[in-house]
């Protein structure tokens with residue numbers, strides 16, 4: 001089988017790495033600069049080594065392209081494009097739409113179309129299939145399936161091979177071919193009864209995380225007001241061998257998934273007349289965490305940050321990745337600047353962000369740790385300012401949540 005993967009970002013390139021061990025893969029992306037970089041053997045994703053990309057290019061197993069017609073000879077087309085929110089925080093399927101257009105206009109023989117992008121239940125059946133058909137000159141009976149991606153970039157213990165994969169086809173034939181495809185590089189396949197169940201399961205997994213993170217963030221504020229350590233309390237609760245799962249507080253949630261996916265679930269719920277108040281509130285609690293942290297920093301510093309130099313350590317949304325999408329650091333920096341602080345940030349994994357560069361880890365009046373990469377030295381953080389506030393629980397002896 002020849003495979004086309006639309007979108008060569010975190011999900012698409014990770015899938016490319018595994019699939020190209022068994023199949024010929026064409027990686028299609030609308031970003032020409034990225035395609036040039038990939039065809040030069042350079043990976044932009046943590047966990048996917050450039051040497052692997054180079055090896056697959058040299059054996060002819062992989063080719064990156066921004067030419068839509070290059071996908072036409074494939075047997076399987078996988079969609080792995082972003083599914084963000086609009087400015088008014090509604091599901092935005094514009095990238096899915098353009099991927100469907102690419103397929104509709106270029107794939108003229110029947111293929112299996114698999115969607116790996118996260119979206120609300122009904123997307124495959126009611127949006128992807130009709131949109132591809134709308135863009136096709138002749139109606140082609142493609143097979144359609146969903147297999148939501150569960151990759152956690154930067155993670156080493158779970159990957160495409162050992163993470164069970166959910167899937168469902170719109171027809172039994174689509175399910176069968178989907179199983180065939182993934183079974184080459186994935187140990188455990190879990191077929192569910194409909195695409196809608198698979199789509200909903202993916203959203204619920206991330207909503208589970210979002211809600212529990214919000215709960216622990218609220219609890220961190222309660223623990224502080226009671227004068228007890230949130231970390232010690234969580235460790236104590238975690239000694240219960242059943243019925244408890246430990247989440248840790250933070251400056252908020254970031255990345256492309258946790259802050260976004262629950263809103264897809266809430267939107268579709270409300271469209272069907274089912275309230276999603278819990279999901280909406282969890283999102284608010286997580287967003288408000290940055291304000292709470294800055295309030296604590298202000299209180300500890302004489303109620304005023306005017307003119308003070310504040311260094312934010314870590315602007316990636318989580319440790320050991322360069323991904324800054326939806327990072328909580330953005331709101332922390334905004335609120336610090338609203339209080340008159342002169343803010344710079346240190347993050348050598350990210351390097352550059354929003355036209356600013358990583359500053360040295362030294363010489364500040366105040367340091368606020370938002371994300372701590374393993375490469376960041378704890379002693380240097382503590383020496384970087386006379387007052388250090390840590391939101392990660394990793395910088396012992398600093399002030400913190």
Ligand SMILES: NC(=O)c1ccc[n+]([C@@H]2O[C@H](COP(=O)([O-])OP(=O)(O)OC[C@H]3O[C@@H](n4cnc5c(N)ncnc54)[C@H](O)[C@@H]3O)[C@@H](O)[C@H]2O)c1
Pocket residue numbers: 006007008009010011012028029030031034080081082083095096098099102116117118119148149150151152153256257
């Ligand atoms: N990043 C994660 O950890 C993760 C995990 C599970 C699921 N997901 C989901 O997977 C999907 C993709 O996320 P991602 O993190 O890989 O995004 P990404 O931004 O890293 O990559 C998406 C790529 O798609 C390209 N693209 C956009 N529209 C295109 C089009 N019409 N044709 C060709 N290329 C196009 C972009 O240029 C980009 O390179 C999203 O729905 C996301 O929610 C992401």
